[in-house]
Amino acid sequence: MSETRDVAGTADLTAAGGHGAVPTTGVPLHEPGGPGRDWPLWEVFIRSRRGLSHSHVGSLHAPDAGMALRNARDVYTRRQEGVSIWVIPAAAITASSPAEKDAFFDPAADKIYRHPTFYDVPAGVKHL
Amino acid sequence: MEGSAVNRTDVETGALVPTEAAANELTAGFERTLAADERIEPRDWMPDGYRKTLIRQIAQHAHSEIIGMQPEGNWITRAPSLRRKAILMAKVQDEAGHGLYLYSAAETLGASREEVLDLLHAGKQRYSSIFNYPTLTWADMGAVGWLVDGAAIVNQVPLCRCSYGPYARAMVRICKEESFHQRQGFEILNTLSHGTPAQHAMAQDAIDRWWWPSLMMFGPRDDESPNSAQSMAWGIKRFSNDELRQRFVDMTVPQAEVLGLSLPDPDLRWNADAGHYDYGPIDWDEFFAVLKGDGPCNAQRMAHRRRAHDDGAWVRQAALAFADKQAVRAEAIVAA
Numbered sequence: 001m002s003e004t005r006d007v008a009g010t011a012d013l014t015a016a017g018g019h020g021a022v023p024t025t026g027v028p029l030h031e032p033g034g035p036g037r038d039w040p041l042w043e044v045f046i047r048s049r050r051g052l053s054h055s056h057v058g059s060l061h062a063p064d065a066g067m068a069l070r071n072a073r074d075v076y077t078r079r080q081e082g083v084s085i086w087v088i089p090a091a092a093i094t095a096s097s098p099a100e101k102d103a104f105f106d107p108a109a110d111k112i113y114r115h116p117t118f119y120d121v122p123a124g125v126k127h128l
Numbered sequence: 129m130e131g132s133a134v135n136r137t138d139v140e141t142g143a144l145v146p147t148e149a150a151a152n153e154l155t156a157g158f159e160r161t162l163a164a165d166e167r168i169e170p171r172d173w174m175p176d177g178y179r180k181t182l183i184r185q186i187a188q189h190a191h192s193e194i195i196g197m198q199p200e201g202n203w204i205t206r207a208p209s210l211r212r213k214a215i216l217m218a219k220v221q222d223e224a225g226h227g228l229y230l231y232s233a234a235e236t237l238g239a240s241r242e243e244v245l246d247l248l249h250a251g252k253q254r255y256s257s258i259f260n261y262p263t264l265t266w267a268d269m270g271a272v273g274w275l276v277d278g279a280a281i282v283n284q285v286p287l288c289r290c291s292y293g294p295y296a297r298a299m300v301r302i303c304k305e306e307s308f309h310q311r312q313g314f315e316i317l318n319t320l321s322h323g324t325p326a327q328h329a330m331a332q333d334a335i336d337r338w339w340w341p342s343l344m345m346f347g348p349r350d351d352e353s354p355n356s357a358q359s360m361a362w363g364i365k366r367f368s369n370d371e372l373r374q375r376f377v378d379m380t381v382p383q384a385e386v387l388g389l390s391l392p393d394p395d396l397r398w399n400a401d402a403g404h405y406d407y408g409p410i411d412w413d414e415f416f417a418v419l420k421g422d423g424p425c426n427a428q429r430m431a432h433r434r435r436a437h438d439d440g441a442w443v444r445q446a447a448l449a450f451a452d453k454q455a456v457r458a459e460a461i462v463a464a
Contacts (some may be wrong), residue, residue, distance in 0.1 A: 058297075
């Protein structure tokens with residue numbers, strides 16, 4: 001628990017993929033240290049079947065990439081939910097900031113001509 | 129002191145705090161998201177009370193899942209057949225998985241794994257009091273699956289629509305898996321109930337012991353549940369304790385009839401006017417005593433949890449030491 005976590009709720013949070021972000025405070029990531037430090041956090045992505053892309057399913061702690069993969073198999077694919085797994089160190093993910101989300105996505109907001117429904121099509125025109 | 133339109137530095141603590149205007153705008157944004165029945169995600173601003181309520185609820189939910197492995201693990205080596213043993217092992221493994229999904233969800237709110245486990249081991253966070261009852265016979269595996277997991281499903285299905293995204297997503301996975309748990313419990317009881325007279329009596333004894341604690345799982349009555357209103361306003365809780373308890377009773381009574389087992393409540397009867405089953409008074413003194421630590425197995429469950437954690441310390445350290453060694457070797461190869 002950080003004494004600064006109450007600061008607008010976002011000041012000390014960092015992104016960690018589609019599961020959402022993890023706070024940087026109180027969550028040890030992969031940093032050199034002595035025995036007793038927590039295992040680093042990994043985000044887990046699973047391809048549920050061929051033809052689909054990997055999707056974020058959750059996170060877990062593991063000492064290294066190999067163990068993270070094995071743990072992900074046991075935690076997230078006990079019922080054949082996947083044919084392929086990615087594990088990514090949570091610390092390696094860069095995400096957009098929710099605090100500036102409006103400004104960040106604004107450039108797309110006023111370009112409705114990018115959608116086919118913007119255009120009037122005369123009656124009777126086919127295959128357009 | 130430095131400051132901006134959004135944040136100012138608190139003179140007392142040195143911490144950054146939002147200006148009043150910024151705080152009002154953040155609160156309004158949070159309320160708008162809830163009003164639209166959209167989900168709050170980890171990096172969104174949220175009121176401190178919302179965050180704390182969720183951490184408390186999710187962490188203790190996670191603790192319940194991993195403590196819940198103990199009463200069932202108790203019967204793995206004594207399961208009556210290889211089929212039953214394989215099923216029970218899969219179920220106990222699921223409970224571990226549920227705990228991990230939930231610890232992950234708690235972590236997105238800033239509660240680290242080590243922190244919440246320490247709080248559990250120090251007795252500062254709780255787990256569901258249902259796991260402080262002993263599993264005395266094989267029939268208890270049936271009663272736990274049918275009644276305890278059945279009650280959990282009734283509690284948890286509405287949580288799939290909880291306003292906090294990571295919690296709701298964890299609950300979707302958990303609910304899918306719980307329905308196997310409930311069915312395997314029902315199957316155990318159905319087999320025993322229609323077996324020899326001794327097997328039938330064993331099944332009935334298990335129901336007699338687990339029925340009332342299962343009803344207590346839904347928590348105190350609505351008029352004695354002070355935090356429920358705020359949780360419902362935040363979209364964390366969708367139905368009241370009593371509503372969920374009634375739903376459980378209504379779905380369970382007809383299942384008991386199929387099993388050919390009776391529920392230990394002389395006041396239990398269909399109320400045609402209400403369209404529900406009426407049930408007798410619940411012994412809340414027992415509930416609060418068990419919650420406080422005076423249940424049959426509280427000390428045993430906690431001692432076992434601490435021992436398992438302490439006995440595993442060398443494995444966690446060895447895995448880290450191995451990972452460090454591999455990392456150093458990999459660096460050496462790159463440098464060479």
